[in-house]
Amino acid sequence: MMNIEEILPELFGEKRVYYCQRCLNHGLREKRKNHKLSCSFRFCQCSNCIMVERRRQLNSRLMQIEGSQEDKKPSPTTPLTTLTMALTTSSEEDQMECTSQSETTNESSGEDKDDGKPKERRPNCQRCAQHSVVNRLKGHKRACPFRDCFCAKCQVVVERQKLMADQIKLRRRQKREKNNLNSEREAPMTHSLTPSPTG
Incomplete structure (x- = not known):
């Protein structure tokens, strides 16, 4: 059964596509929507999939x-923390697993259609958000009034940030390995195209 976004995509503008983190861990790009029950790696216990869980x-x-x-x-x-956490959690996930539809079709310009400028991420401080305070993250880390807070929420935030940093390192390493593999594949082709000196 198709949903309305698939039938009339032009009505919904540029759509973000989310990918299964477990599949990404194993080099596959499977769309996350309606994928959970059919995921080949849903019971995987490798260290990378354990990070996702x-x-x-x-x-x-x-x-x-x-x-x-x-x-x-x-x-x-509705408390500010619920709204802020929902927004910042989704923006953190966007950073890790979300790609615009144009990126999946190899048009990775990253530009906003209105003014041609790249879209700017403006994340908020998660520690402040847990205390119903909104502060932009940029340049805020040392001045954060909750940087030494050891409440349960802040402890979870710190642990989640460390985990996300590890996941981002993993994705960057995977991208680097993929680029290296692609360049190795292209190298023999360029050598075979250049004429060899005959003696």
């Missing part, structure tokens, strides 16, 4: 902590 658990733990705090102090409006 651990990150899921950390995100879930943050939501549980937040939920238990909301139960203690009911409020009529």
